[in-house]
Amino acid sequence: MWETIVIQPFVNVLLLINSLVHNFGVSIILFTILIRLLTHPLTVQQFKATQKMQSLQDDPRYKKMQTKYKNDKDRLAQEQMKLYKELGINPLGSCLPTLIQLPIILGLYQSVTRAMAASPTELFRLEQIIYPRLINAANLLPLENRFLWMDLGQPERVAIFGLSIPLLAILVVATTFLQSKLLQPPTSANDQGAMISKSMSIYMPILMGFMAYSLASGLAIYFLTSNIFGIFQYAILGRANWANLFPFLKKKDEEKDKDKGKAEIVDATAEDVAESEEESEEDPMEETEPDKTGKKPTVMSKKKRPKRKKRK
Amino acid sequence: MKKSHVLLIAIFAGLTLILSACVPGPRVTGSPGIALTDEMAIVAYGNFVYSLDVTSGSVNWHYPEDSNNQVVFYAPPLVTDDFVYIGDLANNFHKLDRETGKVIWTFSGARGYYIGQAAEADGTVYAPSNDGSLYAIDANGELLWEFKTGHYLWSQPQISGNRIYIGSMDHFVYAISASGEEIWSTDLQGAVVGSPLISEDGSKLYAGSLAEQLVALNATNGETLWTFDTEASVWGTSILVDGTLYFADSGGNIYALEAENGDPIWQTEYAGKVVGGLTAISDGLVLATEEGVVKAFNYDGTPKWEATLDGEIFQAPAANNEYLVAGTINGDNLIYGFNLTGVQLWSTTPEK
Numbered sequence: 013m014w015e016t017i018v019i020q021p022f023v024n025v026l027l028l029i030n031s032l033v034h035n036f037g038v039s040i041i042l043f044t045i046l047i048r049l050l051t052h053p054l055t056v057q058q059f060k061a062t063q064k065m066q067s068l069q070d071d072p073r074y075k076k077m078q079t080k081y082k083n084d085k086d087r088l089a090q091e092q093m094k095l096y097k098e099l100g101i102n103p104l105g106s107c108l109p110t111l112i113q114l115p116i117i118l119g120l121y122q123s124v125t126r127a128m129a130a131s132p133t134e135l136f137r138l139e140q141i142i143y144p145r146l147i148n149a150a151n152l153l154p155l156e157n158r159f160l161w162m163d164l165g166q167p168e169r170v171a172i173f174g175l176s177i178p179l180l181a182i183l184v185v186a187t188t189f190l191q192s193k194l195l196q197p198p199t200s201a202n203d204q205g206a207m208i209s210k211s212m213s214i215y216m217p218i219l220m221g222f223m224a225y226s227l228a229s230g231l232a233i234y235f236l237t238s239n240i241f242g243i244f245q246y247a248i249l250g251r252a253n254w255a256n257l258f259p260f261l262k263k264k265d266e267e268k269d270k271d272k273g274k275a276e277i278v279d280a281t282a283e284d285v286a287e288s289e290e291e292s293e294e295d296p297m298e299e300t301e302p303d304k305t306g307k308k309p310t311v312m313s314k315k316k317r318p319k320r321k322k323r324k
Numbered sequence: 325m326k327k328s329h330v331l332l333i334a335i336f337a338g339l340t341l342i343l344s345a346c347v348p349g350p351r352v353t354g355s356p357g358i359a360l361t362d363e364m365a366i367v368a369y370g371n372f373v374y375s376l377d378v379t380s381g382s383v384n385w386h387y388p389e390d391s392n393n394q395v396v397f398y399a400p401p402l403v404t405d406d407f408v409y410i411g412d413l414a415n416n417f418h419k420l421d422r423e424t425g426k427v428i429w430t431f432s433g434a435r436g437y438y439i440g441q442a443a444e445a446d447g448t449v450y451a452p453s454n455d456g457s458l459y460a461i462d463a464n465g466e467l468l469w470e471f472k473t474g475h476y477l478w479s480q481p482q483i484s485g486n487r488i489y490i491g492s493m494d495h496f497v498y499a500i501s502a503s504g505e506e507i508w509s510t511d512l513q514g515a516v517v518g519s520p521l522i523s524e525d526g527s528k529l530y531a532g533s534l535a536e537q538l539v540a541l542n543a544t545n546g547e548t549l550w551t552f553d554t555e556a557s558v559w560g561t562s563i564l565v566d567g568t569l570y571f572a573d574s575g576g577n578i579y580a581l582e583a584e585n586g587d588p589i590w591q592t593e594y595a596g597k598v599v600g601g602l603t604a605i606s607d608g609l610v611l612a613t614e615e616g617v618v619k620a621f622n623y624d625g626t627p628k629w630e631a632t633l634d635g636e637i638f639q640a641p642a643a644n645n646e647y648l649v650a651g652t653i654n655g656d657n658l659i660y661g662f663n664l665t666g667v668q669l670w671s672t673t674p675e676k
Contacts, residue, residue: 130454131352131398131439132478132517132559133638133653136574136599136614139534139557150514150535150557154475154493163455165352166436 018115020141022047022123027147030127030155037159040124040230044237047120051113052245058113059251064101071095121234128230129154130165159233168229178225180232185221187239192216194243194252352413354398354439355638356651356658359408361422365642365649366408367659367674368397373410373418374674375425378647381661381670385425387418400441400480400639402449409449411438417451419465429465441480441519443488450488452477458490460504469504479519479561484526484543491516497531499546508546512539518561518601521569523583530569530583532558538571538579540586550586554579560601560640563609565623572598572611580625592625600640603648605664610648612637618650620666629666 025046030039068074073095081088096103129135135154142149157164168180192213220239224232246252356369364384365376371391375384388395396413407428408420417431417438436455443450447463454476460468474494481490486502493515499507514535521530528549529541534557540549556575563570569583574597580589596613603610608628610620616635620628635655642649647669648662657671 130476131354132599133353133355135515135517136559136597136638139574140597150533153515153534157475163436165454 014119015141018119019123019126020143022119023126023138023141024143024146026123026127027142027152027155031147031152034156035159036127036155036157036164036230037162037233039155040164040233041237043124044120044234045241047116048238048241048245051116054113055245056249059249061102064099065103068095068099068101071099117238121231124230124234125228127155128157128165128228130157130228157230159229162229162233164230164233165228167226168224168232180229180236181221181225184224184232184235184239185217187236187243188217188220189213190257191239191242191246193256194246194254196253196256352398352437352439353653354396355636355653357398357400357410357441357639358642358649358651358659359401359403359441360642360644360647360649361403362644365647365659365661366401366403367649367651368399368401368410369651369658370397371395372674373397373401373408373420373425375408375422376659376672376674378644378649378661379669381659381672383674386674387420387425387427399438400642402442402444402480404444409442409444409451411440411442411451411453413437415453417442417459417461419449431459431461431465431467433467433470434459436476439476440478443481443483445483450481450483450490452479452481452490454478456492456494458488458500471498471500471504471506473498475515478517482520482522482529484522487543489520489522489529489543491518491520491531491533493517495533495535497529497541497546499543510541510546510548512537514557517559521562521564523564528583530562530564530571532560532562532571532573534558536573538562538569538581538586540583552579552581552586552588559599563602563604565604565609568623570602570609570623572602574598578602578611578621578625580623590625592621594619594627599638603640603643605643605648606645607664610641610643612639612641612650614638616652616655618648618660618662618666620664631660631662631666631668633660 026039026043029042030036033039033042077088077091081091126138129138139149139153161170162168168178169176170179196210196213220235224235356367359366360378363378365378367374367376371393372386374386376382377384394414397410399411402409403422406422408422411417415432415434415437417434419428420426421428434453434455434457436453438451439454440452448468449461451459451461453459456473456475456477458471458477458481462468473492473496476493477490478493479491481488487507488500489497491497495511495514495516496509497512497516497520498509501507512531512533512535514533516531516533518532522543527543529543530538531541532538536554536557538552538554538558541547542549554573555577556573558571558573560572564583567583568589569581570578572578576596577591577593579591581587582589596615596617598611598613600612608620608622610618612618614636616633616637617630618633618641619630622628633650633652633655635652637650637652639651646663648664650660651658658673660671661669663669
């Protein structure tokens with residue numbers, strides 16, 4: 013089933029690309045980009061859902077219910093579901109695209125492995141799943157295993173000054189680190205999500221690097237391409253958090269925020285500040301009554317509110 | 325260490341294990357490589373080379389003494405009067421004492437691992453490697469020369485007079501001098517997995533390829549003498565008996581041709597994919613299919629006997645004058661011993 017639905021079509025597309033470009037290294041790169049492009053809408057959907065979930069955690073009602081019902085899990089779940097419904101959030105919204113992408117990514121990995129058949133047993137199994145109307149197996153097999161300085165069926169090493177350097181593994185470590193750093197959301201130090209994200213940026217590069225170091229270089233090329241594509245993808249979607257890599261950007265942003273805050277306070281009248289103080293004392297869980305004009309008052313998130321200055 | 329850290333490490337370690345499991349073994353998968361003498365079956369599979377008693381399947385010795393996960397054997401061993409030659413997946417080629425299994429020397433000069441069976445003549449051993457090179461190694465384990473081809477070498481070199489013939493996965497058959505110089509090369513339009521077969525008088529070579537052809541070449545200059553189109557790719561080596569050439573394809577067909585001109589004598593369909601080629605026994609030929617069936621035929625194409633094993637078979641069975649040994653993967657047992665009438669005598673998976 014898995015073989016027929018995922019592996020076989022993937023392998024044939026990969027071999028078809030190879031029959032056009034006649035270079036297996038380039039084929040792996042193009043095939044990885046193609047699959048990542050096809051799954052791009054899912055990635056966008058996942059980003060949007062994640063963003064919604066993150067903004068939900070800043071919602072005062074959400075925070076309030078966490079403390080209010082911390083001893084009543086059922087009630088907490090009910091209230092959370094209500095809030096999800098009200099804000100139009102699908103709690104599985106960020107998981108579903110990931111779940112759909114996972115088998116595709118696993119299939120991509122397996123098809124690259126399968127196409128690099130490096131023994132009679134593996135090559136025979138590869139020949140058996142080729143669509144004969146699409147691909148001329150006799151001309152194509154086995155695939156050319158040389159790409160740049162690499163033997164795609166072997167772990168990659170490059171000799172520099174007599175030393176055997178795993179250049180590709182180093183690049184995989186660097187790009188995995190970059191990717192996970194760029195994905196880290198700007199959250200407080202005590203946030204558990206941020207802690208996990210921080211840990212990921214340490215462990216993930218090490219593990220990916222180990223795999224790139226020990227497995228065939230064709231797979232390391234796939235890891236590298238996938239990472240670089242991911243970085244571009246996050247950048248294009250505006251989800252790359254460059255301040256995690258370049259701290260001076262964070263300072264600039266903070267200064268901007270400060271300036272913005274100051275300007276708002278300067279512009280705000282004393283009445284506004286007083287109103288703001290009252291609002292902050294209101295119970296966010298209580299429903300707000302419509303004002304006399306019939307409009308619902310907007311509850312500003314704490315972040316957006318101007319900071320109160322202590323009266324001397 | 326925090327709980328979340330431990331959990332993350334466990335998740336990533338699990339993922340690494342799952343992804344690594346997608347590439348079984350160090351880098352490739354294979355099936356048991358088998359060679360037979362009158363008394364023993366030398367089997368190379370996984371982390372060991374085993375010497376088995378051919379009558380009972382019991383283990384005489386294994387090499388190395390202790391398991392090393394980085395060292396994996398799939399290549400069929402070459403067994404001579406005194407020695408066993410075998411290459412591994414860690415790019416090493418070993419010479420072992422045939423009676424004790426003790427290593428005499430190890431050659432580590434190749435850039436690729438070994439899948440193909442070596443050949444030996446006058447003390448020089450010729451080891452084909454996956455780095456595309458044929459290595460000529462002297463009796464002391466020193467490299468004499470290296471002959472480079474364009475792709476993997478999976479077929480066993482064939483030696484006739486002062487020449488070595490080898491088929492390469494780069495689609496060419498090469499004739500090489502005893503000093504390692506190319507004499508000629510001929511493009512077969514498809515990868516050559518099985519070993520070329522030399523005719524009795526040494527004047528012709530027969531080689532099958534993935535181009536769905538069997539080709540006869542002039543051994544002197546490599547010119548094509550005749551071509552026979554098959555119904556599927558030809559993976560294994562042919563056999564030649566009394567002027568008739570027998571071979572099988574991966575689509576379930578056996579062919580008998582006039583070796584002189586390639587005229588068909590008979591063809592039979594038997595439903596089974598043959599990867600390893602045919603093996604000659606005293607009064608017929610034997611093949612093994614990927615589906616795990618060992619079948620014996622008379623030379624006129626009529627079936628003699630068959631045995632169905634649990635597992636898949638990717639190499640031709642090995643035979644001597646009394647016994648036949650076949651190796652499977654993904655089955656109950658690894659090695660099966662038969663007599664030549666198809667009666668199974670033993671089966672075993674040697675203990676590690």
